[in-house]
Amino acid sequence: MSANKGWWVPPEGEDNLSKKFLRKTRESPLVPIGVAGCLVIAAYRIYRLKARGSTKLSIHLIHTRVAAQACAVGAIMLGAMYTMYRDYIKRVSEDAEK
Known part of the structure; x- marks a missing residue:
């Protein structure tokens, strides 16, 4: 029997909870808001x-x-509008400049 039977250690490649939360926050900042x-x-x-x-x-x-x-739906809608702006309007204007 193992001495650490009650403890679970994540695999080497996985982040801990705080690092994962910070990474997800950087990807979509309106979800925590x-x-x-x-x-x-x-x-x-x-x-x-x-x-x-x-x-x-x-x-x-x-x-x-x-x-x-x-409040939660409003944050989701703001995130969706920002993503649409970033993907369609901003990218199209950058492509037109090139």
């Missing part, structure tokens, strides 16, 4: 749970979910 926005909105709405007044809890939670999803 969308996740952070989603978490901030959800945390704020849960914080405001006490001051919801006469609104039912289920309605408040639905509004929280919709606001958080809107």
